[in-house]
Amino acid sequence: MERILEYPKDPVLTFSKEEELFRQMVREFCAKHIEPNWIEVDKAAEKDPMNMPLDLIKKMGQQGLFCIPCSEEYGGQGGTYTMATIATEEIAYADPSVALAVYALLNNGWPFALELFGNEEICSEILPEVAKGNAFFGIASTEPQGGSDVAGIRTRAEKKGDVYVFNGEKAYISGVGEVQKLPWGGGWFLVARTGGEGHKGLSAFAFLARKNGELGKGWNPTLYEDIGRHGLTTGGFILNDFELEAKYLLGEENKGFYHVMEGFNLARIVVAAATIGAARWLLEKAVEWFRSRKLFGRHISSFQGVSFKFAELYARWEAARYFVYRASRLADKIYMEKDPSLSPKDLNVPVALAKNYGPETCVDLAEEVMKWYGAYAFTKEAPIFRAWLGPFSYVIGAEGAQNIMKVIIARDLIGKEFIR
Ligand SMILES: Cc1cc2nc3c(=O)[nH]c(=O)nc-3n(C[C@H](O)[C@H](O)[C@H](O)COP(=O)(O)OP(=O)(O)OC[C@H]3O[C@@H](n4cnc5c(N)ncnc54)[C@H](O)[C@@H]3O)c2cc1C
Structure with missing residues (x-):
C-alpha cells in the first residue's frame, strides 16, 4: 500500500517481525472496511447517535481487533499491549474522526483491566463477548459534579446479602448506546462508593447494564448530541436501586481508586495512539495539499510561514509517537513479561506524557491543516x-483532563507533598 508519509527510519523505536505483520494485517483490513466508510459512519450517527456502525464492529471483532492483550482462554487474542497500540493507531489513521478507534481502544484497554482484577467466572462470561464484538466494555467513572475529582465520586454501592445495590448518576460515558444495541450488551469498569469519604472508600465493579440481551432493572440511560466522533455514543445514566451480584466486584473492596488508576494508565496509552494515528492522516492531507495548491505562482509550502509550521508539527508528532510506544513497551514489560524491576506506577509519567502530548499535537495540527486548506476546509465537503472535532474529545478530557496529566507528571517528579 502506498503511503504519502512513511514512518521515520528509526533504530531506537523498532518493531518485531510479528508486530510489522500485525500492523500490515490491520492496515489491509482498515483500507478495505474502514477508510471507504468512515465519513458515512460519522454523518449517519450525526443525524442520530443510535445509527452506530454495528456491522463494522462485528467485522472488527471477527478480525481480532478487540481484547488484543487479553488471554486466549477468555477469547482474547493473547497479544501484547504494543499490538493493541498498533491496532488503535492504524484504525485512527483509517477513521480520523476516531469513533471506531475509540471503540477499539476502550475494548482493548478496559477488558485488559477487567482481566487484571476480575475473577475467572466473570472474565469467562464477559471477555469472549467483547472480543467477538457482541458486547461493549468501557469505563464509567465520571459524574455530573466533575470528572477530574475521582476521589469525590458519589454513586453508592451498598452490599446487601449477595448483591450490591447501586444509586447515583454517571455522566459523559462512552458506549451507553452500544450497550443497548449490541447483541449481548455489556457495561463498564464502574467506580462507586462502598465506604467512607475520599479515595479509600471507592470500589470498582464489572458493571453490566445489559447481559445476554437483558437490560438490568434500575438503569436509566440518556444520550448526548456530541460535536464529533459520531460513530460512538456518549451518554449518562441514573441508577435507581440497581442490583449487581457481588461476584462482579473487581479486586478488593475499597481499593477501587487504585484499580481504576491502573486501568486509566493502560487506557491512556491507546488513547494517545488514536490521536497519533489521526495526526498521521492529517499530516498526509497537508502534504497532498502542499503538492497541488499554488498561489502567487508558487506552491504554498514554498512560503516558510507554512512549511516551518509543518516542520514544527511534524516534530511534535514524532515526539508524541515516541511517547506512545515507549509507554506501550513499558506496559508489556510490566504486565506481559512481569519484569520484577518494574511496577505499574512506573507507567504514571510515561503515560501522562503520551496522553498530554498526543491529543494536543493532533488537534493543533488539525487546526493548521484547516487553515492551509483555506475556505474549503470550512465546508462539510472537506472531511478535515x-x-x-473527534480528537478534541481527548483535549477536553476524555480518559482524564490535560491538566490532570500535568498534575501526575509534577506529582511524581517533584513529590506529592511539594505540589499541594
Ligand atoms: C467525548 C467524551 C467521552 C467520554 N467518555 C467517558 C467515559 O467513557 N467514561 C468516563 O468515566 N468519562 C468519560 N468522559 C468524561 C471525561 O473523563 C471527563 O471529561 C474528564 O475526566 C474531565 O472531567 P469534566 O469534563 O467533568 O471536567 P472537570 O473535572 O470539571 O474539569 C474542568 C476543568 O478544570 C481543570 N481541572 C480540574 N481539576 C484540576 C486540577 N486539579 N488542576 C488543574 N486543573 C484542573 C480540567 O483540566 C478542566 O479543564 C468523556 C468525555 C468526553 C468529552
Whole structure:
C-alpha cells in the first residue's frame, strides 16, 4: 500500500517481525472496511447517535481487533499491549474522526483491566463477548459534579446479602448506546462508593447494564448530541436501586481508586495512539495539499510561514509517537513479561506524557491543516473538520483532563507533598 508519509527510519523505536505483520494485517483490513466508510459512519450517527456502525464492529471483532492483550482462554487474542497500540493507531489513521478507534481502544484497554482484577467466572462470561464484538466494555467513572475529582465520586454501592445495590448518576460515558444495541450488551469498569469519604472508600465493579440481551432493572440511560466522533455514543445514566451480584466486584473492596488508576494508565496509552494515528492522516492531507495548491505562482509550502509550521508539527508528532510506544513497551514489560524491576506506577509519567502530548499535537495540527486548506476546509465537503472535532474529545478530557496529566507528571517528579 502506498503511503504519502512513511514512518521515520528509526533504530531506537523498532518493531518485531510479528508486530510489522500485525500492523500490515490491520492496515489491509482498515483500507478495505474502514477508510471507504468512515465519513458515512460519522454523518449517519450525526443525524442520530443510535445509527452506530454495528456491522463494522462485528467485522472488527471477527478480525481480532478487540481484547488484543487479553488471554486466549477468555477469547482474547493473547497479544501484547504494543499490538493493541498498533491496532488503535492504524484504525485512527483509517477513521480520523476516531469513533471506531475509540471503540477499539476502550475494548482493548478496559477488558485488559477487567482481566487484571476480575475473577475467572466473570472474565469467562464477559471477555469472549467483547472480543467477538457482541458486547461493549468501557469505563464509567465520571459524574455530573466533575470528572477530574475521582476521589469525590458519589454513586453508592451498598452490599446487601449477595448483591450490591447501586444509586447515583454517571455522566459523559462512552458506549451507553452500544450497550443497548449490541447483541449481548455489556457495561463498564464502574467506580462507586462502598465506604467512607475520599479515595479509600471507592470500589470498582464489572458493571453490566445489559447481559445476554437483558437490560438490568434500575438503569436509566440518556444520550448526548456530541460535536464529533459520531460513530460512538456518549451518554449518562441514573441508577435507581440497581442490583449487581457481588461476584462482579473487581479486586478488593475499597481499593477501587487504585484499580481504576491502573486501568486509566493502560487506557491512556491507546488513547494517545488514536490521536497519533489521526495526526498521521492529517499530516498526509497537508502534504497532498502542499503538492497541488499554488498561489502567487508558487506552491504554498514554498512560503516558510507554512512549511516551518509543518516542520514544527511534524516534530511534535514524532515526539508524541515516541511517547506512545515507549509507554506501550513499558506496559508489556510490566504486565506481559512481569519484569520484577518494574511496577505499574512506573507507567504514571510515561503515560501522562503520551496522553498530554498526543491529543494536543493532533488537534493543533488539525487546526493548521484547516487553515492551509483555506475556505474549503470550512465546508462539510472537506472531511478535515471531522479529524479535528473527534480528537478534541481527548483535549477536553476524555480518559482524564490535560491538566490532570500535568498534575501526575509534577506529582511524581517533584513529590506529592511539594505540589499541594
Ligand atoms: C467525548 C467524551 C467521552 C467520554 N467518555 C467517558 C467515559 O467513557 N467514561 C468516563 O468515566 N468519562 C468519560 N468522559 C468524561 C471525561 O473523563 C471527563 O471529561 C474528564 O475526566 C474531565 O472531567 P469534566 O469534563 O467533568 O471536567 P472537570 O473535572 O470539571 O474539569 C474542568 C476543568 O478544570 C481543570 N481541572 C480540574 N481539576 C484540576 C486540577 N486539579 N488542576 C488543574 N486543573 C484542573 C480540567 O483540566 C478542566 O479543564 C468523556 C468525555 C468526553 C468529552
